[in-house]
Amino acid sequence: MSAQREMKEKNPWPVTIIIIVIGVIVIVALVTVAVLQNMPLSQKYKYGIVLDAGSSHTALYIYEWPAEKDNNTGRVQQTHVCKVQGPGISSYASEPWKAGESLMACMQEAQQRVPGKRHLETPLYLGATAGMRLLNMENSSASDAVFRAVERSLHTFPFNFQGARILSGQEEGAFGWVTVNYLADRLEQGLETTGALDLGGASTQISFVSSNYDGSESPSNSVTFRLYGNNYNLYTNSFLCYGKDQAMKLLLAQQTLLAPKTIVDPCFHPGYSEAVSYSGLYDSPCVSNRKPQGAPEAFNHTGSGNFLQCQDVVKSIFNFTYCKYSHCSFNGVFQPLLQGHFGAFSAYYFVMDFLNLTDTSIPLTKVKEVISSYCATPWDEVKRQHPGVKVKYLAEYCFAGAYILTLLTEGYNFTSDSYTQIEFIKKIKGSDAGWTLGYMLNLTNMIPAEAPDSPPLPYAGYVSFVTVMAVLLFVLVIVSTRRFWLRCSKRPQIV
Numbered sequence: 001m002s003a004q005r006e007m008k009e010k011n012p013w014p015v016t017i018i019i020i021v022i023g024v025i026v027i028v029a030l031v032t033v034a035v036l037q038n039m040p041l042s043q044k045y046k047y048g049i050v051l052d053a054g055s056s057h058t059a060l061y062i063y064e065w066p067a068e069k070d071n072n073t074g075r076v077q078q079t080h081v082c083k084v085q086g087p088g089i090s091s092y093a094s095e096p097w098k099a100g101e102s103l104m105a106c107m108q109e110a111q112q113r114v115p116g117k118r119h120l121e122t123p124l125y126l127g128a129t130a131g132m133r134l135l136n137m138e139n140s141s142a143s144d145a146v147f148r149a150v151e152r153s154l155h156t157f158p159f160n161f162q163g164a165r166i167l168s169g170q171e172e173g174a175f176g177w178v179t180v181n182y183l184a185d186r187l188e189q190g191l192e193t194t195g196a197l198d199l200g201g202a203s204t205q206i207s208f209v210s211s212n213y214d215g216s217e218s219p220s221n222s223v224t225f226r227l228y229g230n231n232y233n234l235y236t237n238s239f240l241c242y243g244k245d246q247a248m249k250l251l252l253a254q255q256t257l258l259a260p261k262t263i264v265d266p267c268f269h270p271g272y273s274e275a276v277s278y279s280g281l282y283d284s285p286c287v288s289n290r291k292p293q294g295a296p297e298a299f300n301h302t303g304s305g306n307f308l309q310c311q312d313v314v315k316s317i318f319n320f321t322y323c324k325y326s327h328c329s330f331n332g333v334f335q336p337l338l339q340g341h342f343g344a345f346s347a348y349y350f351v352m353d354f355l356n357l358t359d360t361s362i363p364l365t366k367v368k369e370v371i372s373s374y375c376a377t378p379w380d381e382v383k384r385q386h387p388g389v390k391v392k393y394l395a396e397y398c399f400a401g402a403y404i405l406t407l408l409t410e411g412y413n414f415t416s417d418s419y420t421q422i423e424f425i426k427k428i429k430g431s432d433a434g435w436t437l438g439y440m441l442n443l444t445n446m447i448p449a450e451a452p453d454s455p456p457l458p459y460a461g462y463v464s465f466v467t468v469m470a471v472l473l474f475v476l477v478i479v480s481t482r483r484f485w486l487r488c489s490k491r492p493q494i495v
């Protein structure tokens with residue numbers, strides 16, 4: 001009887017089970033608290049809005065990023081784009097109020113898209129590019145009136161309006177480069193950067209980092225950045241009047257030096273014929289000083305669709321004869337040696353996409369053949385083959401293709417080898433390539449100069465570590481307890 005009682009008293013199991021249960025509860029509680037306490041906060045978003053007031057059209061972009069993580073690269077992304085109906089704001093010089101009016105529909109859309117409780121804190125920017133640069137040169141009071149009208153409209157919305165202004169060509173080029181490299185996560189990781197090629201309607205930009213360029217040879221082309229702890233010495237240049245639409249004016253001006261009534265343009269399809277008014281053509285500061293004396297009202301713009309001749313006329317709008325630097329692109333502008341990959345966007349993409357030439361592994365000789373065959377196609381047939389495409393764009397793709405090729409190879413000195421380093425892009429990871437994102441990131445200080453401190457372990461690693469350690473500790477306690485009880489039960493009885 002007494003031996004049985006003794007056995008019962010020495011049986012360690014009830015106590016062990018209690019310890020195990022308490023231990024499991026403690027571990028679960030510990031791990032849960034540790035995990036929940038350090039869990040990334042729920043995904044609330046902040047927003048930013050940028051209006052890109054380009055020469056040909058305006059677009060409104062909405063960006064969002066997780067509210068708690070402003071500084072993380074690749075975190076800001078485009079959630080919506082709204083294309084403003086009608087032409088660019090610079091086209092409203094004679095009736096500025098219409099420029100403000102034109103933005104209302106997209107702004108109302110933005111009001112719907114951004115959650116109401118974020119409206120007051122959401123920054124809103126309008127940046128105007130080469131169309132307004134030209135208007136400002138030509139008629140600064142008209143450009144001021146357009147800005148007043150636009151600001152009046154934007155102030156009527158509940159966002160945190162930060163102003164409307166003209167970007168310099170340098171800013172436009174540099175922010176396009178920031179956008180491309182931010183979206184591709186090349187900045188935070190300190191990877192070799194990608195150059196940016198932006199073809200607009202009124203200006204075109206080239207921006208890249210070249211290891212043999214320190215900025216001293218032509219300081220006005222140099223922009224320095226310190227981003228995530230890395231220094232970048234960026235070369236950038238913007239060519240005003242060398243956007244696709246103004247370059248076409250340069251081309252037409254070249255062919256109307258003697259005020260003809262008809263021109264046969266090799267960059268337009270055979271059978272193409274359109275009346276063009278002299279005053280309309282020469283209204284831009286890019287060509288206004290070249291208007292021929294005694295020009296009639298209009299000329300008949302016809303096409304012959306001859307690519308080789310087209311290339312010759314296109315070449316004649318570039319000046320390659322003088323260069324006071326070690327290397328130049330064209331018009332006496334300094335350019336260091338090309339280096340690395342390039343992303344080409346905006347009209348580069350639209351044109352090359354239409355011509356099925358976005359694949360840059362296609363040899364340049366073949367690219368020329370494709371454009372040449374498009375140029376030679378009769379105008380009626382072109383219209384029949386592409387019923388869904390705007391006739392104005394359709395007519396210009398022959399010129400635009402020849403222009404892009406000449407700009408890249410003769411202007412910027414891309415060779416058949418380095419051409420393969422270009423990628424024609426529209427979007428990167430869902431966000432449009434362009435200057436707007438880089439502009440907003442810069443103005444909101446969202447790219448830190450120094451690399452942000454990061455926790456030694458990622459969250460998943462932290463959770464696994466806490467769990468494994470807790471389980472190990474628990475096993476250790478159980479084993480020690482078992483050994484303690486076993487030792488107690490084996491101790492000789494003192495009678």
Ligand SMILES: Nc1ccn([C@@H]2O[C@H](COP(=O)(O)OP(=O)(O)O)[C@@H](O)[C@H]2O)c(=O)n1
Nearest residue numbers: 054055056057129130200201202203347350
């Ligand atoms: N679907 C489209 C849209 C725009 N584009 C062209 O892309 C260019 C955009 O230029 P932009 O309005 O941004 O002008 P900038 O102020 O940047 O010089 C214009 O030449 C448009 O005609 C195009 O070729 N296809």
Ligand SMILES: [Ca+2]
Nearest residue numbers: 054129200346
């Ligand atoms: Ca643009």
